[in-house]
Amino acid sequence: xxxxxxxxxxxxxxxxxxxxxxxxxxxxxxxxxxxxxxxxxxxxxxxxxxxxxxxxxxxxxxxxxxxxxxxxxxxxxxxxxxxxxxxxxxxxxxxxxxxxxxxxxxxxxxxxxxxxxxxxxxxxxxxxxxxxxxxxxxxxxxxxxxxxxxxxxxxxxxxxxxxxxxxxxxxxxxxxxxxxxxxxxxxxxxxxxxxxxxxxxxxxxxxxxxxxxxxxxxxxxxxxxxxxxxxxxxxxxxxxxxxxxxxxxxxxxxxxxxxxxxxxxxxxxxxxxxxxxxxxxxxxxxxxxxxxxxxxxxxxxxxxxxxxxx
Numbered sequence: 231x232x233x234x235x236x237x238x239x240x241x242x243x244x245x246x247x248x249x250x251x252x253x254x255x256x257x258x259x260x261x262x263x264x265x266x267x268x269x270x271x272x273x274x275x276x277x278x279x280x281x282x283x284x285x286x287x288x289x290x291x292x293x294x295x296x297x298x299x300x301x302x303x304x305x306x307x308x309x310x311x312x313x314x315x316x317x318x319x320x321x322x323x324x325x326x327x328x329x330x331x332x333x334x335x336x337x338x339x340x341x342x343x344x345x346x347x348x349x350x351x352x353x354x355x356x357x358x359x360x361x362x363x364x365x366x367x368x369x370x371x372x373x374x375x376x377x378x379x380x381x382x383x384x385x386x387x388x389x390x391x392x393x394x395x396x397x398x399x400x401x402x403x404x405x406x407x408x409x410x411x412x413x414x415x416x417x418x419x420x421x422x423x424x425x426x427x428x429x430x431x432x433x434x435x436x437x438x439x440x441x442x443x444x445x446x447x448x449x450x451x452x453x454x455x456x457x458x459x460x461x462x463x464x465x466x467x468x469x470x471x472x473x474x475x476x477x478x479x480x481x482x483x484x485x486x487x488x489x490x491x492x493x494x495x496x497x498x499x500x501x502x503x504x505x506x507x508x509x510x511x512x513x514x515x516x517x518x519x520x521x522x523x524x525x526x527x528x529x530x531x532x533x534x535x536x537x538x539x540x
Contacts, residue, residue, distance in 0.1 A: 233528060239322070239463075242464055244322075245518070247289075252273075272535070282537065306319050309458040314389055320357075321516050324359075325351075344389045347362060359515075363511055366472075369384050381398045390436050391428035394472060414455035445496060452465055465497065470501050474489055499515065
């Protein structure tokens, strides 16, 4: 069986969109996620694990819309499971659909597991997304990290659950990624063992560290640990959304004021907050480029057809 995909990168972070070969799954976006997870999880493993995929890639399945006002239903996944929302992935999907000639510049809405996201294709590569509402649920939370000691940070939601910290003692530099991976993995483990969660016991599955920017046009630089113990090469769309909510609630960012978030590799997202009836709506803008068109050969005789979990 052949599975056709288009690969892109958004500010350095890869997205792999299935454009042909996806099973027909009826129902809502949540029902489609459940069907993928329960009956077709081999697709995720094939696309996001070696030898056919990469553990750093985010996969995206685009279904026909279950809501009349949307272009489609989007389900995101990675090497370890399924995601509620993915900001860089949404930007990558929109740029890919433009490259395929399926959409024109303008507004396009997508239904995700976390809610409806409105996007605007500004040109062939530049995309603005109006994300699901963001919020902070806990401020200055102390977490004790073995062999390091306590750090503090905020718990916030931007489509996924984050622990965000500027009080960590780490050097946010591309040459320090190995140490940052080890440290943020220890933070993630400590959050779980110490019972620190999002609302209603939701697992915090992203850790985001902040430090001084390298670029003159940026406000800060981040390192983001994602589920599956991989780090985001982009500034992370949902993580930047969570950061915007924290900044706004601290009075450090006014409505409509631009925040420029630099990634660990030096790429950039620009974002701001819109307030609607007291709800914080983050708006993120970034650039994506198509990198490859691939047919994945799913040979039933291959013992590694479902990937290698390293």
